[in-house]
Amino acid sequence: MFKRILIVDDSVAARMIIKQYLEIVGCRESEFLEVGDGREALGALKEKSVDLIVTDMNMPNMGGSEFISHLKASPKFLKIPVIIVSSAVNEDNRARFMNFGANFVIGKPVSPQLLYKAVSSLDVEGQEA
């Protein structure tokens, strides 16, 4: 499974919930890093490597779209799988988020079932299983 997972969300409550659900779906042994926006996430990635990123889109300072565009522009971070968890999901936004380079898009409220579906569709190399 994933050795280290980065959760990016400005809501502490959302991060707690996502972390708990990831543990439920099989990431109990993973180390979790939690940050509040895209800028902090880029800082965290400079310090430690991660195998999976779960990110919100609507955040202050640096939102998910800008954060992911930075990721995808960097050969070092390009292959890290990204799961987007957002309340702003309709058909058009889902397609747009996938075009950013997300591997999976989940509409809020997140559930263990949806996270399981997302996580099990990925392998640790960041390629879709």
Place this chain on the structure above:
Amino acid sequence: MPDSSMKFEALEKAISNTFEGIAFSQVLDCSFLALEPELKGGEIGVCLSLPDPANLKFTLVMGKAHAVECFQAVAPGIDLEKISDYIIADFVKELTNTVAGHLNAILVPHNEDMTIGLPVLLESDELSRELKPTAKREVLRFQIEEHGLFCTLT
């Protein structure tokens, strides 16, 4: 821009979807208020804006006990001692954001980009003012299981 009846229908559906989705809670009743409601104290209120094409300001006000109950339903494994007032207020911001997402998904055509403003926690002395019906602001009360919850659309 969606008309008023569409907005209220959408709000009812968004509240139902959110609370059924997170806590299997049912909306039992929904009514418009002519006067500002009397609050019990300790309510948590959050507002956010939905820019065009929805073009709305949305406020949600709920009791702390209800918020704690919902949080425990969503995250039953989290130690109660870790659930501070800050976490609960933050969770209500998340709930508001989720309702707004459902609202936008209903109101905004599928081929248009939907954006949601950042949720802002209201100060307790702002709640009464926010829940006062005006010509531009409709106030609705939802009965969700045994809890009352207020929403406004401006």
